[in-house]
Amino acid sequence: MASLRLQGLTKRFGDVVAVHELTLEVPSGELVALLGPSGCGKTTTLRMVAGFDVPTRGRIVLGDRDITADPPERRDCGMVFQHYALFPHLTVEQNVAFGLEMRGLRRPDVERRVGEILERVGLGGLGRRYPRQLSGGQQQRTALARALVISPRVLLLDEPLANLDAKLREEMRFYIRSLQREFHITTLYVTHDQAEALVLADRVAVLMNGRLQQVGAPEEIYHRPRTPAVAAFIGLTNLLPGRVTGRSGERLVLETPAGTVRAAGAPDLREGMEAMLSVRPEHIELDRPGEPASRDGVNRLRGVVQERTFLGSLIDFRVDVGGGVLLRVQGRGGAPQRVGEQVSVSFDTTAAWALPRREG
Amino acid sequence: MLRRGERVWLNAAVALVYAFLLAPIVIVVLAALNAGAYLRFPPEGLSLRWFVAFAQSRSFTRSLAFSLKLAATATVLSTVLGTMASLWLVRFGGRLRTTLRILLTAPLAVPGILTGIALLIFFYALGWGKTGFGGLVIGHTLICIPYVFLITSAVLVRFDQSLEEAARNLGASPFATFRRVTLPLIKGGVISGAIFAFVTSYDEFNISLLLSGVGNTPLPIQLFDYLRFSFDPTAAVAGTISIAMAVVVVLLTQRLVGLESLYMGGG
Ligand SMILES: Nc1ncnc2c1ncn2[C@@H]1O[C@H](COP(=O)(O)OP(=O)(O)OP(=O)(O)O)[C@@H](O)[C@H]1O
Ligand SMILES: [Mg+2]
Numbered sequence: 126m127a128s129l130r131l132q133g134l135t136k137r138f139g140d141v142v143a144v145h146e147l148t149l150e151v152p153s154g155e156l157v158a159l160l161g162p163s164g165c166g167k168t169t170t171l172r173m174v175a176g177f178d179v180p181t182r183g184r185i186v187l188g189d190r191d192i193t194a195d196p197p198e199r200r201d202c203g204m205v206f207q208h209y210a211l212f213p214h215l216t217v218e219q220n221v222a223f224g225l226e227m228r229g230l231r232r233p234d235v236e237r238r239v240g241e242i243l244e245r246v247g248l249g250g251l252g253r254r255y256p257r258q259l260s261g262g263q264q265q266r267t268a269l270a271r272a273l274v275i276s277p278r279v280l281l282l283d284e285p286l287a288n289l290d291a292k293l294r295e296e297m298r299f300y301i302r303s304l305q306r307e308f309h310i311t312t313l314y315v316t317h318d319q320a321e322a323l324v325l326a327d328r329v330a331v332l333m334n335g336r337l338q339q340v341g342a343p344e345e346i347y348h349r350p351r352t353p354a355v356a357a358f359i360g361l362t363n364l365l366p367g368r369v370t371g372r373s374g375e376r377l378v379l380e381t382p383a384g385t386v387r388a389a390g391a392p393d394l395r396e397g398m399e400a401m402l403s404v405r406p407e408h409i410e411l412d413r414p415g416e417p418a419s420r421d422g423v424n425r426l427r428g429v430v431q432e433r434t435f436l437g438s439l440i441d442f443r444v445d446v447g448g449g450v451l452l453r454v455q456g457r458g459g460a461p462q463r464v465g466e467q468v469s470v471s472f473d474t475t476a477a478w479a480l481p482r483r484e485g
Numbered sequence: 486m487l488r489r490g491e492r493v494w495l496n497a498a499v500a501l502v503y504a505f506l507l508a509p510i511v512i513v514v515l516a517a518l519n520a521g522a523y524l525r526f527p528p529e530g531l532s533l534r535w536f537v538a539f540a541q542s543r544s545f546t547r548s549l550a551f552s553l554k555l556a557a558t559a560t561v562l563s564t565v566l567g568t569m570a571s572l573w574l575v576r577f578g579g580r581l582r583t584t585l586r587i588l589l590t591a592p593l594a595v596p597g598i599l600t601g602i603a604l605l606i607f608f609y610a611l612g613w614g615k616t617g618f619g620g621l622v623i624g625h626t627l628i629c630i631p632y633v634f635l636i637t638s639a640v641l642v643r644f645d646q647s648l649e650e651a652a653r654n655l656g657a658s659p660f661a662t663f664r665r666v667t668l669p670l671i672k673g674g675v676i677s678g679a680i681f682a683f684v685t686s687y688d689e690f691n692i693s694l695l696l697s698g699v700g701n702t703p704l705p706i707q708l709f710d711y712l713r714f715s716f717d718p719t720a721a722v723a724g725t726i727s728i729a730m731a732v733v734v735v736l737l738t739q740r741l742v743g744l745e746s747l748y749m750g751g752g
Contacts, residue, residue, distance in 0.1 A: 177650050197653035210651040214669045223665070224655035275655060 126153040126311055127188030127278045129174065134183035136169050136335075143169040145335040147183070151279070156305050156312040157340075158326035160319060162358065166335040167315040168207075171281050174313065175204050187278055198227070203272030204281040208288065209264050211256040217243070217267050218252035224275035242274045246304075262293050269301070273308060280305070280312040286321065298324050319359045323347060331355050349478060351391060356403040356480065363409075363452050365402040366482065369394055376474050382448025386424050388477035399482040406455040408476035411442065411462050412469045424477060426470045428452065430462050444470055510728055517721035524718050535718040545723065548707035555618070555703055556686040559625035563686075564679040566626070567633025568671075575641040586638075590631040597691030600628065605695050617701045624692040629685050633678035640674030680734055687727065 129151040136144040144166040151157040159167050172178040174185055176197035185193045192200050203224075212220050218239055225235045243252055246266040256264055265285060272280060285301065286294045302325050305312050316322050322329045323343040331338040331346065339351045350356035353364055367379035367386065377390040379402055388402055414427060428446040435441075442454040442462065452470060462468055512526050520530035539545050574585055592600055604624050608616050616623075648670070652662040668675075690705045697706050708723050 175650070175654055177653075197650070198656045198658055200654075202654065204651070204654045206647050206651060208645075208647065210645065210647040212648060212651070212666060223652070223657070227656035227661065271651075271655070 126309060128153040129279045129311055129313060130184075130186040131170070131174070132184040132186065134170065134173060134185065135181045136166070136173060136178060137181045142335050144173070144180075147332070147335075147337050149330055149337060149340065151311050151313050152327075153311055154309045155327040156302070156314055156325060158314045158316055158322035158329045159332055160316055160322040160329055160358075161332035163317055165332045167317070167332060168283055169335075170332070171204070171283050171313065171315050174200075174279070175202050175281055176200050201275075201278045202281050203275055203277030203279070205265075205268045205272050205283065205285045207283045207285070209256075209268040211264060211267055211271070213256055216253050216255055217248060217259070220256065220267060221271045221274050224271065228275065238274055242270045246270045261289050262297065265289065265297065269304065273304070273310070276308075278311065280308075280310045282312065282314045284316055285314075286316075286318075294321075301325065323359075331358065333358070349391070350403065351480060353401045353403070353480060353482070356401070356478070361406050361453065361455075363402075363404045363406065365404070365450055367400050367402050367479070369396050369398050369400050369479070371396060377479050379479055381450070383446040383450040383452075384426050384448075386426075386477055387474040388424075388479045389475055390479035391481060394479055394481060400479045401482050403478045403480065404452070404472055404476060406441070406453045409452065409454040409470060409472045411444070411454055411456055411460065412471060414467045414469045422474055423471050424474055426452075428468055428470045430464050430466045430468055433462070433464050444468060446470055513721050513724040513728065517718055517725040519718045519721070522717055524716050524721055535722045538717075539719050539722040539726075542719065544702075544707060545704075545711075545719065548702045548704045549723070549726070551702060552687055552704040555621055555625060556683050558622050559629050559686040560679050560683040562622065562626045563629035563633050563682045564675060567630045567678060567682075568637045568675055570630070571634050571638040571641055572667075575638055575644075576646075589634050592628045593631045597628065597689070598695070600624070601692040601695035604692065608696075616696065617698060620696045621693060621701060621703070624696050625686040625689055628689060628692065629682035632681040632685060633675075636678040636681065637671060637674045640671045644671060676738060680738060683734065684731065687730075 131147050131149045134144055134147040135142070147166075147170060149157070149159075159170060161167055169178060173180045176192070176195060180193065183193075184191055187200070187202075212223065215223065221239045221242060222235050225238060230238075239252070243249055246269055248263060248266055248270065251259065251263060256267065259267065265288075268285070282301070286297050289297060298321060301314075314322075314325060323346070326343060328340060329343055329346045330340045333354055338355050339346060341349075346355065347359055350359060356362050357364060365381045365383060365386075367381035369377050369390070370380050370385075371378040373387055375389070376387040377394060377400075379386050379388055379400060381402060386402060390400070394400055411430075426446045428444040430442055431445050431451060432443040433440060436455075438458050439455045440458060440460045442456060442460070444452045444454055446452050454470065456462070515528050516524055516526050517535055518531045518533070519525070519528035519535065520532035521528065570589055574582055574589075578585060601624065604620070604627075608620055613620065644667070648666055649662050652666045653659070657665060688705065689703070690709070693703045693706050694709070697703060702710075704723060704727075708720055712720055
């Protein structure tokens, strides 16, 4: 197995900078998810790694080899395309055999390896079918088998689950994950679905407007976003502007329009700096008013319920906590609070995360 | 679903179209089987005597063979060139795409006789007085290219280029990608382009009229010369042979690639 390193990768299409100075490492055997909204340059990045687009600047290193200038057929990357790109004139077997034939394997070896991988992805009986005779999930697994059978040094996946229905998507997530672990294959996985990235990846790289925002373990990305944009993109969150006014032990003290809040914060935050406070709706609790003001470890604000939306297992509240701030809160299904009711809003100081207001 | 009344009208319209298309064919075939001495319809009794006359005429058999050789050569050349042109244009044409497309299809818009005159003047200017087979091949290839180009372009526009990328990704060289992926998938378009080219060349009159010479007479020119002096059913026999050939070509194509692939762009 080999690690994949992107160094200062930049791609311009005329005036559009699709990818800007992207430096990223996918360690050997790991799955890194490249996550970002539509148009942020994910596909472009993948296409540069596969050799379909030529980088304007930067290098791509696979293992100890610089592959930046290699043609696609000499890169040894297995790619799963968003629309699978299965050869319509070839059967499932022939599709999967294609890469092995191009490598000049002898017929019996090709047949054995194609048979093995088709069994492994659960397409044992379907080898003679044409792609158009397969369901979406089966096509997806054929595409995976075709990419895996050549034992590539790196596996590239471009939104592989985007065309499946919600239930199948969930199944395939775990399936891809277990295949990736089993083959222990270095993988770059492109997606705009943050849930998918968090579930699948060893590490998540968040890309926005062609710039890398943050790389880290899923928990880190989720709980400790480094920019407001990342915080807003990953999961639901409340973002409050504030100013750092001091420290209290481990915690920062912030002055926000809704009152004073203690929060964990990025290490580079100093007293006097403008900050953004992120509090996730599921970390906030609603109580009857009249509890004591903030004590150690818990922030407490007063508010009035403005909206209440039934979501099945959850109830989604919007609570006005003053200063023009509406907090989104998700309570258990049976939460009794009504619109117009006075409530006390509380969240742990560890659940509040302060990050610098300016990007980068 | 169509309602009953609508279906009756639709069937009637289709029947009329077929009658319109097939009537001349039926008339030519019947005229060729005429037992009488003149080209006319309805025939005065049936016989194969004019087929025998055709087969015995040196000038007719020679020009039939010449036409076939010419059409085959022009088909091969125009299919290769037209396909290459559309491959390039669909993919890399960029801003020149529209201009180049118009230029490539121009021979369709220019009357054949003008193309013929232009070629004749051109050949003379080059000092190629009597160009014979070579000149005819150039002229026919020129007017066949637009058909091949248009048909293969139509298939290529719908062609999903990520298939080629997938092939390269799996280790195929550009040439192997073309042979194993691109060509099989555009095969239908290329073959129907070739058929059009063959028929166009075989039927071509205007250019042949200007460029043919002694010993280089395609069948349509031979027919024309013949009909100026004699009006017997041998001409209809030539027509019948052309029709039979077209049927054979269509059947062969159907056997080889399946006629659907002409529309689907691949099996
Ligand atoms: N061939 C191209 N020519 C010009 N601009 C391009 C080209 N390919 C991509 N772009 C631009 O580059 C930017 C990034 O595109 P890219 O396809 O990488 O986005 P993406 O992150 O994959 O988005 P999505 O999630 O919608 O697939 C976009 O602004 C896009 O318009
Ligand atoms: Mg994309």
